[in-house]
Amino acid sequence: MAAFSAETILQIGQVPITNSLLDTIIVDALLIWGIFSLRKLSMVPGVFQNIAEYAIDGFYNLTTNITPKHAGKIFPWFMSFFVFIFLSNWSGLIPGFGTIGFYRNGELVPYLRAATSDINTTAGLAILSVFVTQGMGIATVGLKEYVSRYVSWNPINLFVGILEFVGIFTSIISLSFRLFGNIFAGEVLLSTISSMFAFLLPLPFLMLEVIVGFVQALVFSMLTMVAMAIITTPHHESSESEGGEHK
Amino acid sequence: MEIIKNFGINPVLLIAQVINFLILLFLLKKFAYKPVFQMLEKRRKEIADGLKSAEEGKLSLEKALEEEKKILKKAQNQAQQILLDAKSQADQMLLDAKEDTKGQVEQMLKDAHSQLDKESVEMEKRLALNSAKLAVEMLEKSVKDIFSEKEQKEAVERVSKKLKINRN
Numbered sequence: 001m002a003a004f005s006a007e008t009i010l011q012i013g014q015v016p017i018t019n020s021l022l023d024t025i026i027v028d029a030l031l032i033w034g035i036f037s038l039r040k041l042s043m044v045p046g047v048f049q050n051i052a053e054y055a056i057d058g059f060y061n062l063t064t065n066i067t068p069k070h071a072g073k074i075f076p077w078f079m080s081f082f083v084f085i086f087l088s089n090w091s092g093l094i095p096g097f098g099t100i101g102f103y104r105n106g107e108l109v110p111y112l113r114a115a116t117s118d119i120n121t122t123a124g125l126a127i128l129s130v131f132v133t134q135g136m137g138i139a140t141v142g143l144k145e146y147v148s149r150y151v152s153w154n155p156i157n158l159f160v161g162i163l164e165f166v167g168i169f170t171s172i173i174s175l176s177f178r179l180f181g182n183i184f185a186g187e188v189l190l191s192t193i194s195s196m197f198a199f200l201l202p203l204p205f206l207m208l209e210v211i212v213g214f215v216q217a218l219v220f221s222m223l224t225m226v227a228m229a230i231i232t233t234p235h236h237e238s239s240e241s242e243g244g245e246h247k
Numbered sequence: 248m249e250i251i252k253n254f255g256i257n258p259v260l261l262i263a264q265v266i267n268f269l270i271l272l273f274l275l276k277k278f279a280y281k282p283v284f285q286m287l288e289k290r291r292k293e294i295a296d297g298l299k300s301a302e303e304g305k306l307s308l309e310k311a312l313e314e315e316k317k318i319l320k321k322a323q324n325q326a327q328q329i330l331l332d333a334k335s336q337a338d339q340m341l342l343d344a345k346e347d348t349k350g351q352v353e354q355m356l357k358d359a360h361s362q363l364d365k366e367s368v369e370m371e372k373r374l375a376l377n378s379a380k381l382a383v384e385m386l387e388k389s390v391k392d393i394f395s396e397k398e399q400k401e402a403v404e405r406v407s408k409k410l411k412i413n414r415n
Contacts, residue, residue, distance in 0.1 A: 015259055018260065021260060028270075031274075032274065034279070038282065041282050041283065041286040043289070043293065052279065053283055060284070076276040083275065084268060120260040121264045123261055124263075124268065125268060128265050
């Protein structure tokens with residue numbers, strides 16, 4: 001049974017090298033390899049370039065559909081969140097992740113574990129997402145307009161503003177725990193099913209996890225993108241579109 | 248704070264993940280999104296240009312085809328005209344030749360006629376002369392017994408004179 005927290009494999013000074021951190025490095029390597037193979041773009045795209053172009057163009061169009069004005073600013077966050085979370089979600093499904101390891105105090109410590117099944121990763125991403133969203137709001141609509149979103153002389157608007165303010169912090173929790181919960185639960189589910197009967201039986205669940213990995217990456221990045229779109233739209237322009245941040 | 252520990256939140260790891268993601272974001276933005284967007288834009292432009300030039304090519308081809316058709320029609324017309332001209336010319340020539348021959352034949356006929364006339368006149372003349380001679384001879388023979396020699400001579404001479412025959 002997988003542990004809640006990521007297991008430390010090595011301890012280098014203050015920094016514990018956990019199995020999820022190793023997976024983060026693997027995902028990083030994969031992405032950097034992808035970037036590297038994109039360095040020579042050709043007019044006639046190859047398979048990889050085609051996929052990259054398709055994905056980037058598709059995500060950019062999605063961003064422009066939601067916020068045409070600030071798409072250029074929001075898109076890199078949206079796309080990067082998606083790609084990183086997506087790859088780390090699916091990396092956890094590779095055979096050997098969570099199963100190959102060593103025994104410590106009679107318990108299996110796997111060498112690798114999906115980066116997003118570690119709360120540190122998801123919380124880090126969620127905090128980053130929320131803070132960047134707020135910062136982008138201030139930078140785009142101005143401090144006065146930004147503050148007026150939360151503070152108002154009108155009691156109803158003040159109440160709404162307080163809710164919005166609380167919403168900032170709840171969205172950190174919801175973003176991080178949604179992702180962590182889904183991926184971690186998937187790992188637990190798969191290891192439980194595998195321990196019951198290791199052949200064929202886990203297959204449907206594995207397929208489910210494939211879908212979940214994709215959907216959760218999309219959910220996290222889409223929520224970030226929508227939150228950014230909302231906060232970069234001034235009050236008078238956004239017609240009652242606030243608060244649509246949570247699902 | 249027990250719950251945080253249970254979940255395994257470690258500020259160092261958390262910050263490490265944030266920094267890791269920021270680096271990734273920077274790399275992706277600079278080396279993946281930007282070049283891909285540039286390439287997409289470039290290709291869009293190229294395709295638009297290609298389509299435009301294809302359209303232009305199509306138009307000029309159409310124009311050329313139309314021109315060709317026009318020229319062909321003109322050539323056909325010209326050919327027809329030439330043919331018609333040639334035909335009429337040939338007809339004219341034929342007609343001329345016919346006329347010419349007709350004239351020639353007529354001339355020949357006329358010549359033949361006149362020749363014939365001339366000959367027949369001559370013949371008549373000769374016939375008249377012969378018949379006159381015959382008459383004179385008949386006279387000579389018939390008057391031989393009736394008249395004397397002198398009278399005979401006179402008579403014959405008179406008749407000959409009348410008949411304009413030069414005796415001997």
